[in-house]
Amino acid sequence: MRNIFLFIRRYFNFVFFVVLQVVALYILFHYNKFHEAVFSGVANELTGNVGGKYTNIANYFKLKSANDQLAKENVELRNLVFSNFTRPDTSQKLVQDSVPYDTLGHFRKYLWRGARVVNNSVSLPNNTLTIARGENQGVHRNMGVISANGVVGVVINTSSNYAVVMSLLHRQSKISASLKKTGETGQVSWDGSSPLYITLRHIPKSAPIAKGDSVVTSAYASYFPPGILIGTIIDVVDDESSSFYTLRLKPATNFFNVQYVSVVENLLKDEQARLEEETNKINQ
């Protein structure tokens, strides 16, 4: 017994070193579970706060490009405004009201909320953004995040006033995508090498593909409305042994200067998930 104590005293530094290593590695490899702990919420508030102050200053340097983007988006939206379309005078006047159910049975599926980006990384193997909008402002996990130009990512963690978004440039990011032209569905992911390119897989070789084709979110992506631009094809990596294409995309969002994003909530997601789960139970 005495020898054990002597041993521990002699190698106390080493034991302490091992303990700290184990703690650090435990936190690292239990990242997602640990994230649910309270402490992480507090840390989020703190780093979000510091990030907000920094971004307030940094945003001045990007005002010009942000204005350009917003002006472009405004033009696009104006083109969609109802008054741009005419119809013969014989038709009746169409009245749109704000009640979720209209007389034709349309009801709201997606709800959009604006948010400011306060923290952003592009150079790490797993990149995230922090936005200044959290639980108190209606942002929850698994909501889609979209910038003026296209898809940004998915919300993975929230505190009361901030939320952390897993961007497309994250190794675990997987988004269901389809070709805008023909509608074949595949999956967009990132291989972690260059933040300028993302990868689209599982597109069958029967699909006609040209450089410059648009890739949009598919109707199967439950976090995003269908038809939101993800990127454009810049390169086809031909793999002879596979009957699927591997395509390199240029992301539509410029992750280097994204400042304002919208958070999209799919109001029917839970209903769909519940139905699918119940069906799975029956099938088993």
Place this chain on the structure above:
Amino acid sequence: MSDLVRNTIRFVLFILVQYYVLFQIRPLHQFVVPYIYYLYVLWLPFSMGRMSLMLVSFLFGLSLDYFTQTPGLHAAACVMIAYLRSFVVNILIPQEGAEQNYKSPSPVSMGWAPYAIYVLVLTLLHHIYLVLLEWLQFGSFLFFLGKVLATTGISLMLVLITELLFFRKEKFRTNTA
């Protein structure tokens, strides 16, 4: 300025510079990531006990981790170099007792050549461990090797620039005065 105040200010500055300046730079290449934050651990005074050295390094790494959303990654690497630091210092210190005459490791207190080796060895160990942890989750061996070498090169350059820009005056302390 007392050691405590000086090191507290350094703690905050190193993290802010690392996250808000170096991590915001557009990556030149997938291998090149500029790291300088771990210099904080190398600059901690000789007089700190090994345990407190490791504890401070752990907290330091964890603070950076909460900015980068990778809890534990930088903390593990910092703790490792904090543990190995004193072995390297003991081998490299020019004569017996020099660590009592100076406050902290610097080119003045250790001499340029031993200090350069001290920085090189710990930088290399830090990056090997850091990239290894990233690599365990994904990546290929070429990625591992390339990233360690490229990142070490960039880091050494940054350390050299920092040492030249912020020259630390080290007083020679004797017990006669």
